[in-house]
Amino acid sequence: MDRSADINYCRNIINVIVIMKYNPKEIENKWQKYWQEHNSYKTETVSDRPKMYILDMFPYPSGEGIHVGHLKGFVATDVYSRYKRLKGFNVLHPMGWDAFGLPAENYAIKHGVHPEISTAKNIANIKRQLMSVGLSYDWDREINTTDPEYYKWTQWLFLKFFEKGLAYKKMLPINWCPSCKTGLANEEVVDGKCERCGTPTTKKDVEQWVLKITDYAEELLDGLEDIDWPSKIKEMQKNWIGKSEGHEINFIISDKKVPVFTTRLDTLFGCTYLVLAPEHPLISELNIENKEEIEEYINKAKNKSDRERISEVKDKTGVELKGIKAINPINNKEVPVFIADYVLSHYGTGAIMAVPAHDERDYDFAKKYNLEIIEVIKTKGSSTEDGILINSSDFDGLKSEEAREKIGEIINAIKKVNYKLRDWVFSRQRYWGEPIPIINCEKCGAVPETNLPLTLPKVEKYEPTGTGESPLAGITEWVSVKCPKCGGRAKRETNTMPQWAGSCWYYFRYLDNKNEKAFIDKEIEKKWLPVDLYVGGAEHAVLHLLYARFWHKFLYNSGIISTPEPFKKLRNIGLVLAFDGQKMSKSKGNVVNPDAVIDEYGADTLRIYEMFMGPFSQAIQWNDQGIKGVYRFLNKLWNILSEPNEESSPEVKVYVDKLIKKVEEDLEKMKFNTPIAFFMEFVDFVSDKKLGKKEVEKLLVVFSIFAPHFCEEIWGKETSIMEEEWPKINEDLIKDETVDIMIQVDGKLRDKVEFSVNSSKEEIIKEVKERENVKKWILGKEIKDVVFVPKRLINIVLCAE
């Protein structure tokens, strides 16, 4: 080290001694301890104040801890919670752990550490991280989905579904991940690949527990009307449920009725062939000439993966059933019959009437196999739109909509609604999940295990078997039980629940997390639900958010709870991208760890940067320089607020009240970036003015929602700043007496003049006309009109030459 560095070092020390500098390291630990010791974040279940339930999507306790992206949402809800507390609400702001799932189990397989142990370790680490940011969670209400006292109720709720016949066992061709060696729900297959590991999924026939979410399709759709959610998420759920209204009609094949679903009954005269799904049960009953060819096709179709099917969208395959014809009910015309895997067995009736002239898929197929194409609708735009009927005998000239009605009447078509939504495959062949509390008895069938919790037994090997059985199947002493009903030999269900089970109802449990008699007390539920604000990532749109609504609606319909929807208002967090504009991920090595940021700048700087970087529902790149800017701002603000004058100058008083009002307005709109900008402007404004004690106190209370440690330290009173109230502002004081009026000539800004707010149009025009900047534009021209917007502008409109 050279001499100059020494001098510099000495100077810095002198600085610290002379002025009390902002030193986050010193103050943050102190206050975190204080808040914890004083139970500052505790929420009373019963209170006179109005309730406000502000909820984060709880994290999965991964080994890497949380990164700054997770924190963005947590900080936003924390700021909002602190704001609402100061505003007099009884705020519930809890946190917990969604801890069942594959990573912990995979870790166990690799290292032989029980998931319970690794999970506990990870939770401790993340909890430490959350506390180091000064997040105001009521930790007395902490929950953990892997705690038997918690999953006892997950199991109990499953049995409710079972009692009502909404949980049933079925042999199904399900999505199977060959790498995770487990079945998956539809929602967990993204782009033909496993949502967890990215391996292409295959089809496998496995006996599965299924939850009948399809019974709730209509309600799940309707409920969207009444909730304040981003339209994007609503739209995704709508599309996922995929309601379509149409008719079911019968074609006749070999004297047998073959029902077909269509939304375009108006195109019935254009039907030139019929297509059955390869799995259609009728096929085996027919006397087909080319039986072998058909069987070969069916086998091939069966073994296709989702990816293969997707890649074949533009190149459809199929085989004609030779010697078979179908009769069209409207005109008794005979049309050929095909099987093709572009027709899905699980949707509608598994059979379609093909109208190649007005359906793209049928068109592709007809072109390929040289089938007849008959145009029956005259359309203005694309051939698949509604229009006017032609080539349709008596129905010619009718509009599509009328034709659907009329044709429907004549052939006795049944009106029918179909949904894309399919039942929820609910069992997983893995270890680290809630055991399904069912005993399979040879005599009595599936019998509920009522002695809950049914705890997850310890096993030696976590490895999935790959046979379609879970690792639990290997523990004979656990599996073999007596049937609770007949006492005979029976076996436990060895499948576990999917990772989404625990999160379907966790928002109830925070409210009453120690209740041993019920999953929630009825009165508490009535008082506290729905959740007022729910914040999390958009990736859960058709997973957690759909599943949770389903469970909630089921409980509501069963009379167990009193609210029809769980989450009144939902907002999505925008991703925090790495410096390179890419998603943060461990493998790319571009993850920003909050621990490092706090170590360098402190928690308050991190909090404010997370909020200041941009609108919180937007994806934004992390920028190290930006944090420095926030740190600079906090240093300036620290110096300004820590040495106040006795009394503020009058313009400062007004400014502060205006500032508070603007901050409040933006917070109500969930805007967190602009309030911070207002404070930055204030720093600049006040630098050459007098700021008094009273205003400092107001500012500290308001700013404490963003920088709690910082404000608590300057506050320096006996009681915590958290116990204060949001400052009242003097509306009379902040009313402007004068305003700047924009002066436009022909819509172009030419001048700006200060007037009293009450100035009339005439007064303003008179004065403005005399101003040089205006005169030169209107000189010698005729004024056609003057537009006056009070308190804003006047626009002098001239006659065009």
Place this chain on the structure above:
RNA sequence: GCCGAAGUGGCGGAACUGGCAGACGCGUAGCACUCAAAAUGCUAUGAGAGUAAUCUCGUGAGGGUUCAAUUCCCUCCUUCGGCACCA
């Protein structure tokens, strides 16, 4: 292909209900402090013209409505997210 969201300086972004485009921050440049650097402070910073006052252009592209458009309407382009043979 279908559905949804979004395009504003060198960068992140701001702009109420159609009414000053570019707040605030970053970066950059200059200056001050310093032997020097860092830190800090001050000034400037959309493009072009002009010594200046000021003017012209400017919110993805083109058109429209309006006294007035980043904001409303139409067409198109680009990016991102979702769905993907759902009859």
